[in-house]
Amino acid sequence: MRAPFEGLLMGSGSHSGSHSEWTGHVPVMADEVATLLGGAPEGLIVDATVGGGGHSERVLEGDPSRRLVGLDRDPVAIAAARARLVRFGDRADLVLANFSNLARVLTSRGSAAVAGVLVDLGVSSHQFDVPERGFSYRTDARLDMRMDPTAARSAWDVVNATTSAELVRILQRGGEDRFASRIAGAIVRSRPLDTTSELSEAVVGAIPAAARRGGGHPAKRSFQAIRIEVNGELDALRAVLDQAAALLVPGGRLVVLSYHSGEDRIVKSFMLRQETGGCTCPPDLPCACGAEPLLRRLARSALRPSAAETALNRRAASARLRAAARLGTVPTKPDTSSRSDLP
Numbered sequence: 001m002r003a004p005f006e007g008l009l010m011g012s013g014s015h016s017g018s019h020s021e022w023t024g025h026v027p028v029m030a031d032e033v034a035t036l037l038g039g040a041p042e043g044l045i046v047d048a049t050v051g052g053g054g055h056s057e058r059v060l061e062g063d064p065s066r067r068l069v070g071l072d073r074d075p076v077a078i079a080a081a082r083a084r085l086v087r088f089g090d091r092a093d094l095v096l097a098n099f100s101n102l103a104r105v106l107t108s109r110g111s112a113a114v115a116g117v118l119v120d121l122g123v124s125s126h127q128f129d130v131p132e133r134g135f136s137y138r139t140d141a142r143l144d145m146r147m148d149p150t151a152a153r154s155a156w157d158v159v160n161a162t163t164s165a166e167l168v169r170i171l172q173r174g175g176e177d178r179f180a181s182r183i184a185g186a187i188v189r190s191r192p193l194d195t196t197s198e199l200s201e202a203v204v205g206a207i208p209a210a211a212r213r214g215g216g217h218p219a220k221r222s223f224q225a226i227r228i229e230v231n232g233e234l235d236a237l238r239a240v241l242d243q244a245a246a247l248l249v250p251g252g253r254l255v256v257l258s259y260h261s262g263e264d265r266i267v268k269s270f271m272l273r274q275e276t277g278g279c280t281c282p283p284d285l286p287c288a289c290g291a292e293p294l295l296r297r298l299a300r301s302a303l304r305p306s307a308a309e310t311a312l313n314r315r316a317a318s319a320r321l322r323a324a325a326r327l328g329t330v331p332t333k334p335d336t337s338s339r340s341d342l343p
């Protein structure tokens with residue numbers, strides 16, 4: 001059985017890569033994130049996906065009165081963030097934990113409310129680029145894809161020990177792949193599949209030649225879907241959104257960066273639902289159903305990275321940023337925003 005705080009007590013699990021290798025991850029939409037969190041009331045900021053600490057560094061640099069709790073389920077990320085944020089001393093508190101345990105992590109640190117929560121979803125460049133982590137179709141390695149290297153189930157288990165019907169569901173849910181049935185069939189026929197190259201070959205072989213042209217590597221969607229399943233990413237996202245909204249002080253800000261439509265749909269509908277409070281009344285009549293809105297969206301549609309950022313950082317191309325503020329009376333605070341077009 002796993003500890004209640006996944007990974008909180010670990011630190012000696014075997015894992016590949018060292019924090020000194022955590023060099024290539026450039027924080028996405030860092031100016032926008034810093035501005036949105038800079039507009040939060042006084043109080044603690046949570047970086048739920050601290051990674052190499054790029055966004056956290058911007059937050060801490062931007063306001064010397066800020067304290068930050070940074071979470072990551074990957075011990076290599078925590079070590080990298082610790083090295084990067086060491087100069088901020090006890091203003092940065094880094095915790096090895098799954099963000100689905102956000103409320104419990106904060107309770108254990110004596111914090112019942114926070115001024116802002118950042119969730120920068122998906123994998124870091126480090127996780128993708130270190131071959132032994134087994135995330136990438138670009139390099140050959142044993143199938144793994146676990147962000148938390150002590151997690152019980154790896155990509156090898158998902159690929160080799162799930163039924164064909166379950167594989168179809170996984171590929172559709174995380175990759176929205178129209179060839180999910182063909183790909184699942186090819187995977188099952190080719191088992192056992194031990195490596196990223198073997199999986200990639202099975203997937204590519206199942207996709208009709210015409211559909212393989214354009215749109216990036218043909219195995220990209222399947223690898224993404226399997227990674228999402230291995231790490232329970234969509235369930236963890238739903239959990240962290242609920243907890244973050246409940247923990248925010250009035251005016252507190254929730255900022256979420258997602259990288260594929262499945263994630264973004266969850267974030268978008270969550271923020272919309274919190275804005276209406278789930279009201280079921282006709283739109284032209286005053287609310288009589290007792291709905292209680294919790295959040296106000298800070299922008300109606302997702303913000304996208306600038307062309308200049310995308311040109312410099314390929315990973316930013318698919319980013320969508322959504323932000324919302326907790327309703328209620330907001331204490332006044334000097335404006336630290338640097339971008340005038342962001343609320």
Ligand SMILES: C[S@@+](CC[C@H](N)C(=O)[O-])C[C@H]1O[C@@H](n2cnc3c(N)ncnc32)[C@H](O)[C@@H]1O
Nearest residue numbers: 027049051052053054055072073074098099120
């Ligand atoms: C895109 S990276 C974050 C990069 C970071 N914003 C920076 O500036 O370096 C995403 C990070 O979130 C972590 N992560 C993903 N899902 C998580 C979860 N459920 N709980 C905790 N960390 C998670 C990954 O391990 C990875 O380090």
